[in-house]
Amino acid sequence: MSGPRQAVLVLLVCGMIGQVEAAGAEVLAFDEAERQLIESHGPWPPAPRHDPSNRVSGNPDAIELGRHLYFDAELSIDGSMSCATCHIPKTGLGDGLATGKGREQLSRNTPHLFNLAYSRWYGWGGGADSLWAQSIRPIMAPLEMAATPTHVVTRIKDQPLLSCLYQKTFGSPVAGHGEQEGLVNAAKSLAAFQETMVTGRTSFDAFRDALLAGDSNSADQYPVEAQRGLKLFVGKGQCSLCHFGPQFTNGEFGDVGIPHFHGKGVVDKGRYGGIQNLQKTPYSLAGPFSDDGTEKTARKTRHVTLQDRNWGEFKTPSLRNVAETAPYMHNGSLPTLDAVVRHYSEIDEARLHVDGEKILKPLHLSVQETGDLVAFLKSLSAPLVQPINEDMTAAECSPGHTNQRP
Template sequence: MRVAVALLAILLAPIPAVAELLDFSGAEWARIVRHGPWPLPFRADPSNRVSGDADAIALGRTLFFDTRLARDGRLSCATCHDPALGWSEQRARSEGRTTLTRNTPSLLDVRLRRWFGWDGAHDNLWATSLRPILDPREFASDPTAIADLLRGDGKLSACYDRAFGRDIAGVDAETLAIDAAKALAAFQETIDSARTPFDDFRDALDRGDRIAAARLPLAAQRGVRLFVGKGNCAFCHLGPAFTNGEFHSIGIPFFTAEGADGGRHAGIKTLQSSKLTLLGPWNDDPDLAPGTATRHVDPQHRNFGEFRVPGLRDVARTAPYMHDGSLASLRDVVKHYSDLDPDRLHNDGEAILVPLKLSESEIDDLVAFLESLSPTVRTSDASSGPRCN
């Protein structure tokens, strides 16, 4: 009986439309294929000697979810970087001990960034991870409190000894705070985004398999075409992670009730005044090679209003959007580019951006493409691995 019902269900199911592949030109194929392959292989961060170390990752994972890192024990990293929300949050602007001026960025694929934060105020993941711990608006903690926490908890101490290969008792508080941040960084390097329908499509194009490529719904295919073509999106959202890693102005207002957000201009100044950069003594890479870019940045007038180009993997899960969380949905983002007000573009250099004047169906298509950058099946994520015990 059950078999008969199942058979009937199959017979009555609507016949799927024959899958179709748009007639992409050779140039379009080439531009699409540049957004892969995915995932990218793991490469240890040379500035962090515990990068990739299993004990350090377990310590970092434990600390990431531990509210004891915060002075008042109310917040953990995961409060704002929630794994269930693509390691970001639904608020437009983060709520620490006070309301922050910016939106919480997703930590997916954070190991691939070159500059960290919306303004690139850091050039490495461990300094970026120490920032919220010390910031009076967030954890408001200090190295002594961090050292007391690590030394006072037997499980954390044992985990530390294994990860760093030394007895925690002999390590000073400042080093311990930076080591905690390095363990947090090692953990966050494991937060990878999974493969998506777009990746299957891209790989199929790459190997010339038209039948497999045709499985991507047509709306998303038309969206890809706009993304690499008329929309010029791939000029900035380039490569496998969909970002060129640099800073641009796209006309999101940067004056807030608290004053102007200096964006990349302020970020460069913070970077230059920090001793936690790749040029400083805490970089574990003896030949300092990755610090070259940091030595050469210099704040220019055009850097006002510039923010880092976000990666777009799993972007459908990380609303709201932009550095200030001012756009609620992907549709709003696409409309922003469609209706762009050129007078709002602070930066004269961004001639690349013109109002796209998209039709409603083109807007739908671009949104369908952006949605195809999210995995359809979610397996367990980085939060479920081993902790210190």
């Protein structure tokens, strides 16, 4: 080979080596404290979780019954809306609105349904302590589906497929159960279906695992701006103080400076109202409808206490699939992730309730830092492990054998 050609080849090879080294160099350095925090956000997905208070949790027949109930507008008092009217599969299992639209405009943002099997409390104020109890609330709410136990039981009894699936799930026809029991059983089937809405592995999960394994070739596939955002998330931003663990949430409640008045003289009590509901509802884990014979699941409910500081506190949401669930906050007042990050960057401490979160201080993030945090948050998205089947074509059903968990 001639000299000039050899020189060109050497330059090309060196250039390729340089590119490989540059790609590998895109893995930022994380110190031990950062690595431990990053590790705490996994692994994902977690093992399936069955609810001890719901005897049909994980039951395939209950899941199928719940799926049909979820899309059934006739479950509402006038046939005008179903669960899927507000929790739309194609729009992040929400409705994309600032606040929900029922029979009238509602005051809270419609929460998404991702990964609810792993939650501790349900609703922005935590007014329900189980997924099945939370499923009852919109069915009965006067401004939402506005149904009654009688209406729910009648709908299941009169619709052949629902009736068959109910009998297959619970071992006897709905007509043989009391109206309250029939309502609760319908809600437990809805909960069993919602438990399947688990999101898959994200680019963050792949990076986390590669980083911990020392696999730089895989880790450098994660965008550097998302890595910078991750550094901010576990470091300067202190986001992981509330958004921690595999679900990126503490599962509890806080005042983060979002107004809780939604009209002249009208206040959203937040967690305060949620606890009040827990203390009076017959559908709590401490009530007669829980299937947990050990009553272990009811301990959290029996021990929760009402405090003045609960005014203006709202649930800390999971950040998994957060990019799919705009707008944000309990009142839908922040339209984009960029707006959310800027809210915390520029937070007005004077707007916090007297017992507001003491850890919140203005972060004064730069434009690049804001963009990096948004890039990281967007990396937490992934499709559902089991896509939702919206085909409501009547399936064959034989009510003989049941698949109930023992």
